[in-house]
Amino acid sequence: MRVALFATCLVDGLFPEVGRATVRVLRRLGHEVAFPPEQSCCGQMHLNTGYPAEALPLIRRHVRVFEEFDAIVAPSGSCTGSIRHQHADTARRFGDQRLAAAADAVAARTYELSEFLVDVAGATDVGAYFPHRVTYHPTCHSLRLLRVGGKPMALLRAVEGIELAELPAAESCCGFGGTFALKNSAVSSAMLADKVSAVRATGASVCSAGDSSCLMHIGGGLSRLRVGARTLHLAQILASTRSEPVPV
CATH class of the missing domain: 3.40.50 (Rossmann fold)
Structure with missing residues (x-):
């Protein structure tokens, strides 16, 4: 399985240790994880504040960057939710049915971290130790x-x-x-x-x-x-x- 990390803007810019931790957990479970450097904002910020036209190029970029992977893992329920529930609908709103179909396909392979670990990797015990x-x-x-x-x-x-x-x-x-x-x-x-x-x-x-x-x-x-x-x-x-x- 080809797994990609979608880091999200906030993790990439302010909390990179979260992205590194996500990769460590996935690799511990035996997954090879890619980090496509061309990734950028998913467009959620634009969509949620009323700028769907500005979000459309970001959606196109997101789909292009991640469509080759079998699974995309994000340490964010918020961004995962946007990818699943906003990307394809926004493409349809602007009449781009091809993009909508591709966005639907990428969204179906996109998981919030806990979803991927439990539902896809089949793991709840990931070998962690945290005595606090x-x-x-x-x-x-x-x-x-x-x-x-x-x-x-x-x-x-x-x-x-x-x-x-x-x-x-x-x-x-x-x-x-x-x-x-x-x-x-x-x-x-x-x-x-x-x-x-x-x-x-x-x-x-x-x-x-x-x-x-x-x-x-x-x-x-x-x-x-x-x-x-x-x-x-x-x-x-x-x-x-x-x-x-x-x-x-």
Whole structure:
């Protein structure tokens, strides 16, 4: 199986360690992973803010770059959701049926990390070791758009040494929502305050999730309070081993 990493803008630009962790986990399971350097933004930002025409060239590029691979793995429920639910529809909106068909084919082979590990690789125990108290925030796109269900938690439960703490009101949004956090900052801040309070109530030293965007938002709230808790992407916890531990 030819597997490609779709890193996403946020991971590539701000959190490259998440991309590296994703590759480490996939390689540990025996997959050869390619990183096509021509990849760029998937266009979600443009689509969600009302610029579908500007997103169309990005969709064309995404399809061209990834159509040769058997599976495309992204450490992001948000971007995976956009690829599956927006790319082909946008192409059809502009009358490009050929692009729509190709986008549908690529979308069918695109997986959020936990989906790929559990549904395709057939693994919940990926050989991770992480001896810390962790709580997990199920991000909105992974929860409601992709419906990954309990896959992330199944992966975390199999991590050696981990202590999992249930997050109160886990399914509540953290308040990020892309440009929502800028355009509706007061509401976003109030939602973040609720989420940070819930994280603190668990006593966890780490809050994990499958999207770097939400972790950036939650991590900012935690760091400003200086409560001694931090955020780590699910991929980073799964990549941590006794010989190569992820520092906390």
